[in-house]
Every structure is written in structure tokens, then in C-alpha cells.
């Protein structure tokens with residue numbers, strides 16, 4: 001099983017990019033996510049799994065209290081567009097230089113920058129999206145105006161053009177996007193998602209077929225005809241029992257072990273070319289449990305094992 005020089009996942013140069021951004025969630029705290037995940041021993045775990053770790057630190061993000069919220073259905077649009085542009089470039093540069101981008105959020109709006117950078121390099125990107133939510137709103141359908149509910153719609157070319165700037169006109173093929181763990185959608189979002197061509201493995205499918213089979217199907221879809229696979233992991237995919245530190249929790253989620261199993265299976269197949277971990281909010285957390293979980297899940301996806 002441990003074929004790659006004794007390690008499960010082939011050795012990588014993992015390039016960590018922290019994005020302390022909470023504009024997309026319109027609530028404070030998730031900007032401290034990158035620190036919480038690092039503090040939980042991330043570097044050490046990745047080194048143990050055989051990787052070289054280069055941490056670029058955090059991208060500069062101005063604090064929301066110094067900004068005014070414009071009354072629109074795209075809260076903090078300008079700030080998010082600016083950070084996305086810088087993040088997209090950093091991610092693009094990492095993959096160009098053969099490094100493995102590991103992006104630490106921050107709220108899920110940062111996926112706009114991450115995926116925007118990836119599609120400039122990969123012609124046909126597969127995306128695995130772990131989330132309690134669909135994040136498939138646009139400014140037309142969003143009930144909150146919070147941009148962290150919009151990154152998947154943005155990635156397939158829907159919604160406000162300003163959000164799509166980082167994509168340079170190349171979008172992700174919805175047929176290559178697979179959701180895992182979804183259990184709450186806004187009404188119009190659900191309707192749009194049904195017609196989207198994405199695959200949604202909601203909690204129902206996980207209960208019914210088990211995580212092992214769901215992941216086998218998910219991995220088939222995202223690897224077939226693609227030249228890269230990105231994992232976008234919203235920590236609220238995991239049940240709030242195990243991940244209390246997140247801003248939009250929803251019960252009935254993945255157990256801690258189901259989440260680990262999914263990522264261990266991904267490590268075994270070694271298909272990921274990039275990953276992001278988002279929505280860890282230390283203010284809402286209990287003694288950094290959620291930060292710990294996030295670090296452990298990242299380590300699992302990168303081949304960390306106890307034996």
C-alpha cells in the first residue's frame with residue numbers, strides 16, 4: 001500500500017497560502033482560520049507524511065471594520081475581487097512551478113481566487129466540493145448577499161461578471177464538479193443546481209451507499225478526462241458535533257471518521273493537485289477543536305497515517 005517511497009502520497013512541495021478573509025461570510029472570526037489550522041501542527045504533520053512544506057504566510061486582507069458595507073446583494077464585492085486576483089496569481093504561480101497549492105481560509109468566497117488561478121493552468125479541472133451547502137447562489141438568487149454562498153456558480157460562469165474576473169474567461173465544466181455532504185440549499189439555488197450538470201452526493205447518498213462507494217463514484221467523475229483535481233473542503237461539511245467552529249453550521253453532517261475516510265481514499269488514489277480548507281472560525285470554536293480537525297483532515301488528504 002505504501003508504494004511511493006514508503007509514503008502513501010507521492011512527495012510534494014506543499015505551498016501554503018493563508019487567506020484571512022471573512023468578507024464573504026459577513027461575520028468576523030473566520031479570518032483567524034489560517035492561524036488556527038497552522039497552530040494545530042499542520043507543518044509537522046505534512047512533513048511526517050513525506051512532503052516539503054513552504055509556507056508563504058497570509059495574503060494581505062484589510063479588516064472589515066475599516067470598510068463600509070455597500071447595500072447590495074454582493075456584500076464587499078470590491079474587496080473580494082481584489083483578494084481573489086492576488087490569490088489567483090499565487091495559485092497559478094504555484095502550479096506553474098510544480099508545487100501543490102494548499103490554501104487556508106478564510107470563508108468560502110476565496111475559492112473564487114483559488115479556482116480562478118487553477119483554470120488558467122489546467123485545461124479541464126475536476127473539482128470535489130465538500131460542503132453542507134451548495135454555494136451555487138448568484139446575486140440574483142442569494143437570500144443573504146454573502147459571497148461565500150456563490151463560488152461554485154461563479155466557477156461555472158454564472159452570476160456577476162466582476163466576480164469572474166480572475167477566471168480569464170475559462171470556467172469549470174459543471175460535469176466535472178462533484179459535491180459531497182450537501183444537506184441544505186436555498187429554494188432557487190436548489191432549482192439552479194438541479195439543472196447545473198454537477199453531481200450532488202447529498203447526505204442521503206452517503207447514508208445509503210456509504211462513504212466508500214460515494215468516493216469511488218466521485219473520484220471516477222473528477223478524474224475522467226481531467227488534467228487536475230482540486231479539493232475544496234468547507235469544514236461545515238462535517239457535523240457541528242465535531243466541527244463546532246464554523247459560521248453557518250447545519251446538523252446531520254459527516255462524522256469525523258466519514259470525513260477522514262473520504263480524504264484517506266483520496267490520498268490512496270493520489271489524484272489531488274491542489275486543496276483548500278475553509279470556514280474554520282476560531283471565535284465560535286471550542287479550544288481549537290475545529291482547527292485541529294481541519295489540520296488532521298488536510299494531513300489525511302496528503303497521506304498522513306498513524307502507521
Ligand SMILES: NC(=[NH2+])NCCC[C@H](N)C(=O)O
Pocket residue numbers: 107108109133134135137142143144145146148149150185186234236248279
Ligand atoms: N460557504 C458557506 N458556508 N456558505 C453558506 C451559504 C449559506 C446560504 N446558502 C447563503 O447563500 O447565504
Ligand SMILES: [Mn+2]
Pocket residue numbers: 131132133234236237248279
Ligand atoms: Mn458551507
Ligand SMILES: [Mn+2]
Pocket residue numbers: 108131133135148234
Ligand atoms: Mn461553502
